[in-house]
Amino acid sequence: MAGKLTAAQGTGILLVTANVGSLFEDPDNLQKTWLREFYQTVQTHRPHFLAVHCQEVGGKNYEASMSHVDSFVKELLSSDAMKEYSRARVYLDENYKSQEHFTALGSFYFIHESLKNIHQFDFKAKKFKKVVGKETYSETLESTPTLEKEKFPQDYFPECKWSRKGFIRTRWALPDCSFDLVNIHLFHDASNLVAWEKSPSVYSGTRQKALGYVLDRITDQRYEKLPFYLFGDFNFRLDSKQVIETLCSAATMQTVRAADTNEVDKLIFRESDNDRKVVLQLEKKMFSYVNQDVFRENNGTSLLEYDKELSVFKDRLHELEISFPPSYPYSEDSSQGKQYMNTRCPAWCDRILLSSSARDLVLKPENEEKSIVYDNIGPNVCMGDHKPVFLSFRITAGAGKCCQRGEQIFREAPL
Template sequence: MDSAQEDGTCTDVFLVTANVGSLFEDPERLLQLWLHEFLAKISHVQPRFLALHLQEVGGKTYEKSMEYVQEFIRCLCDAPEMGDFTCVHIFMDEDFKSAEHFTALGSLYFVHKDVASLKIWNFLTHSWEESLQDVKDKHIYSGNIETIATKEKSKFPQHFFPECKWSRKGFMRTRWEINGTVIDLVNIHLFHDASNLAACENFPSVYCKTRRRALVHTIERFHLDEQNGTVPFFLFGDFNFRCDTEGVVKELTENLTPHRVQNVKNENDKIHYRNSTGNNVLTVGKKEFSHADHQLKFKEDWLKKFDRELEPLKDVLVEYPIKFVPSYPFEEDPEMPTDYMSTRCPAWCDRILMSPQVHEIIRSDDWTYGMIGEAVCMGDHKPVYLTVRLKPNKGPSDPTGVSQLPESLSNLVNQALNDDSLWMEQSVVDDSNASNSSVAKSRYILMKKGASSPCKEAPDEAGALAIKSDGLDTESAMLLKETTV
C-alpha cells in the first residue's frame, strides 16, 4: 500500500487525559463548563476513535459525589456531538469502599460508526472478544468493576506509597484492534509531592523516585505478561510529574536571601526569599509556592528545562514536544481560568506518552499535542490531548507470546530495586491458602527494615500463618498482601 492509499485509510485517534477531581467537588459551577469545552474540541477535531482517561473520578469527597459521576456520563453520552459514536465502552472504578482495589480511574472509549473493524481484548481468556455484540453498542461498567474482563486494573502495592498512606493510585489498561492494528491504552495516576520543602532538598526528590519506581513497575509488568503479550501502547494520565524544584528555586532565588520562618505550633515552616530591599520574591512552604510574579513567571519558556522526570526513561517512553503551559495547578474559580494557584510550582503533570514501537503504526508527521480549555476553568488540572493517525493492518493478529524485557528497561528495574532510599529488603512468602482462581491471585511480600521503615500493618490470618511457617520475626518485618485481578 503506497503512502497516499495508507493516508486515506488511517484512523483519526483522539487521546485525552483529565484529572477531574475538582469538577466533582464543585459540580454546579464546573461540570457544564468542562463538558462544553470538551465537546467543542470533539466537534472541531472530528475523531474516529476517542479515548478519554479520567483520574480522581468523584473527587476527594467521592462518597457524596458519585451521583454527579453518573450525570457526567449521561451528559457526555447524550450530547449531540457524540451522536455518531455508536460503540461506547466505559469503565468507571467507583467502589470507594474497597481499599484494596479502588483507584478512582475512569476510562471512556467512543468509536465512530465509520470504523470498519473493531475488536476488544479479554484479559482473562487472553483472546479477542468473539461476539460482535460484545464490542458494538454501549457498555457502561461502573461501581465495582473488578470482574470485567475487557480491562486490566491494578492499584499500586502499598509499599510503593510515600508516607505509608495507601491512596487511590494505580493503572487501568484496555487493548483494541482498530482496522487491523493493535494498541494498548493505559490510564495511570501516580503519586503527588506531599511537601514542597522536601521536594526542594534535591533532585530527583523522594517523590520523583517513587513515581519512577511505580512507572517502571507498570511497564515491566506489561513486558513480562506472557499470557497477553506486549503490543505498542499509549500511556496517558496524571503522572504528577513535577519540575526539578531544587533547580527552579535556585534559578528564581539567585541574589536573594533566604529567611526561614518556623511555626512550632503547627509545624508550618516557610522559607521567604527576599531581595536587597527586604521584599519577598519567593515563598516556599509545605503547601505554598508563591512568586511575586506568579501568573507570568511560570508561563515563560525558562521553566521547560526543569521538566526532567522523563529523562531516565527516554529509551522506554517517548513523547511529542510540549508547546503548552504547565497543566497544573490552576485556580478552580471560573473567574480566574488562566491563573495558577500558589500552592505548588506549576508543572506538566498531565501527559500522553507512548512506547517507541508506536511510531511504526502511526503517521509520525501528523499529530497535535495540546491542552483543552486554556481560557476556561477546567478545574485545577487542564485536560491534555494528542491527535494521531493510526495506520491500518499493522497487527499483530495474535498478540500473545513470550515477552522479553528490553535491556534499557531491565537497567531501570535494577536501579529501582537497588535504591536504598526507597526500597527495603523484600522476600516473597508463598501463600499456601491462595485460590487457583483465574480472577484473583494474591502474594505476600515481607518487608524487612531498611533505610526507611513504613508503617506496620497487622498481617491477615493467611499472612500470619505464612510468617509463622517461615519462622519470620514480625517485630522487624511487615507483611503485605498484593492481589492482582
C-alpha cells in the same frame, strides 16, 4: 473538517487525559464549561476512535460527590455532540469502600459509526472480541475481563494512608493495528518543603519506582507485546531545588520554624534590596511566587529544562514536543481561566507517553505533520485544577499489524 467522516485517509485517533477531581466539587459551573470545551475538541479533530482517561473520578470528597459521576457519564453517552459515536465502553472505579482496590480512575472509549471493524481484548479468554453497543462497567472492575487494573502497593507511598494511585489497561484492535491504552495516576508531592530539600526529590524517586512497575507489568510475558499509549496524571514535577535556586538566585532565604516542634514551617525568599520584597514564600502546601508570568510566557517552555522525571525512561517512553503551559495547578475559580493556584510550583503533570512502536505509528512518514496535535483543552477558561491534555493523530491504512481478515484478532496470544 466538513462532510461525512470516513476512514479512507486512515483512522483518526484522539487520546485525552483529564484529572477531573474539581468537576465533582462544583458540577453546576465547572462541568458545563469542561464538557463544552471537550466537545469542541472532539468536533475539531473528529476522531474515529476516542479514548478519555480520567483520574480522581468523584472528586476529592468522593463519598459525597460520587453521585455526580452518573450524571456526568450519562451526559457524555447521550449528548448531541457524541451522537455519531455508536459504540462506547466506560470503566469507572467507583467502589471507594474497597480501599485495597480503589483507584478513582475512569476510562472512556468512543467509536465512530464509520469505523466498521473494531475489537477489544478479553484478558481472561486471551482473545479479541467484536465491540458492539454501549456498555458501562463499575463496582466490580477487578473481575471485568476486558481490562487489567492494579492499585500500587501501600508501601510505595507510605505517607498517604489511602492513596488512590494505580493504573487501568485495555487492549484494542483496529482494522490496521492493535495497541494497549493505559490510564495511570502516580503519586503527588506531599510537601513543597520536602520536595525542595534535594535534587531530584524523594517524590520523583517514588514516581519512578511506580512507573517502572507499570512498564514492567504491561510488557511482561503474559500477553503478546503491542505498541502502547500511556496517558494520565503522572504528577511529574519540575526539579524544585533547581527551579527555586533559579527563580530566587538573587534572593536571601529566611527560615521560619514551628514554635512547638522546631521543624521548618516556611521559607521566605526576599530580594536583597528593593525594600526586601518577598520573591517566593514556600510552605508545605504553598508556593507563592511573585511573578506567575514566568509559567505562562512562551507557554512556560523555558522551564522545561527542569522537567526531568521522564529522562530516566528515555529508552522506553517517548513524548511529542510540549508546546502548552504547565497543566497544573490552575485556579478553581471559574473566572480565573489562566491563573495558577499558589499551592504548588506549576508543572506538566498530565502527559501522553508512547512506546517506541506506538511512536512509529504516530510519526509514519505519510502522516502529515499538521495532522498530529499535542496540546491542552480549554486554555482560556477554568477546567478545574488540571487542564486536560490531548494527542490527535492518524493511523494510516496498513500501518501496523494487519487484522483485516480476523486471523490476527482471534488468534490466542501466547501464554
